[in-house]
Amino acid sequence: MKIFAEFALLNSLLSMRQQAGLTQNKLAERMGTLKVTFLD
Template structure:
């Protein structure tokens, strides 16, 4: 069973789907971080060097195991050659 099949099966349970949806913004942030780094052609180690931090800190950010400040997110984006912005949307 591949990951997509597993997710599809898990999402048949409404409780699992609701919990997953609660984390959608966190997953989106992680995807954006990895996208910026890969578009910049950087490894985690190279990015860490640019940010004057440890590779383990980059890894934690990209796994969602950190609670980064806005300044850290901006530093990450800038080190990858991106600008960061915040978009607010009203809940439906």
């Protein structure tokens, strides 16, 4: 079950990172600046 726990942790980190990236894109659009994402 250790592998599953590590996968769940990685999955939650990626999800949080994706949500943060989307929020950052929305802010960038409002301010008219370049979009910065961490998903590259």
